[in-house]
Amino acid sequence: MLTVDYDRLELEPGDLILDMGCGAGRHAFESLRRGARVIALDYSFEELEEVHTLFWAMEAEGEIGPAGDGICVQGDALRLPFADGTFDKIICSEVLEHIGDDGGAIRELTRVLKPGGTIAVTVPAWLAEKMCWWLSAEYHAPLAPGGHVRVYTEEQLRERLRDAGLTPGGSHHAHALHAPYWWLRCTVGPTNDTHPLVKAYHSLLVWDITKSPFVTRVTERVLNPWIGKSVVVYSTKPGPGSEEVERVAA
Numbered sequence: 001m002l003t004v005d006y007d008r009l010e011l012e013p014g015d016l017i018l019d020m021g022c023g024a025g026r027h028a029f030e031s032l033r034r035g036a037r038v039i040a041l042d043y044s045f046e047e048l049e050e051v052h053t054l055f056w057a058m059e060a061e062g063e064i065g066p067a068g069d070g071i072c073v074q075g076d077a078l079r080l081p082f083a084d085g086t087f088d089k090i091i092c093s094e095v096l097e098h099i100g101d102d103g104g105a106i107r108e109l110t111r112v113l114k115p116g117g118t119i120a121v122t123v124p125a126w127l128a129e130k131m132c133w134w135l136s137a138e139y140h141a142p143l144a145p146g147g148h149v150r151v152y153t154e155e156q157l158r159e160r161l162r163d164a165g166l167t168p169g170g171s172h173h174a175h176a177l178h179a180p181y182w183w184l185r186c187t188v189g190p191t192n193d194t195h196p197l198v199k200a201y202h203s204l205l206v207w208d209i210t211k212s213p214f215v216t217r218v219t220e221r222v223l224n225p226w227i228g229k230s231v232v233v234y235s236t237k238p239g240p241g242s243e244e245v246e247r248v249a250a
Helices: 026-033 045-060 102-112 126-135 154-163 178-188 196-211 214-227
Strands: 016-020 037-042 069-074 087-093 113-124 167-174 230-236
Touching (some): 016 026, 016 102, 026 037, 026 087, 037 045, 045 069, 102 113, 102 154, 154 167
Parallel strands (some): 016 037, 016 087, 037 069, 087 113
Antiparallel strands (some): 113 230
């Protein structure tokens, strides 16, 4: 289940890409399939062990694109262990809502992105996330490890990206079918994954992810602008002599 649109990211074979806060590695794996050189970074050793195992399996099965390569790095979003201007592309998906100093994290991402490079940042969309917070305090649990500490509007995210020196451009919403699922879970208890309605909806989502049927793909495309669970903003790092003007959203 990909949140980022790779056509908008314009990832090319051989590009060096950072998947910051890679989690289970979904974007790292897709980047490898497209022949990118991938660094999957996460704070969790446990997550990275599983990502590394699948990197190895993809190589063994010949699923890595030409020039593709992948490594895992444990690190802190506020102190990225890379030199200035290292990466051609960066993906930061569903990470910033967990970080107290999100401005510091975005400045670090800007620092390690090459001038002219592109970054895709995704966070929970305002409406879908606000409903979850309203339905369940346990869902976000800001004081718990891994809890959500804020809800973004798209303009607030764009402002933070601009403040870090990036030029925000196009955006879109994703995963509309997942928003009602989380509203349901928040209603019955976000850790209650055995409730019959939760299990039934989860089965629907698994079917959609594995089969991509026409009816759900069209439904989600129609609903995404309204109740998409995630919002994605694509930004560039200005190069020497470039204009500091925000591009019109696609």
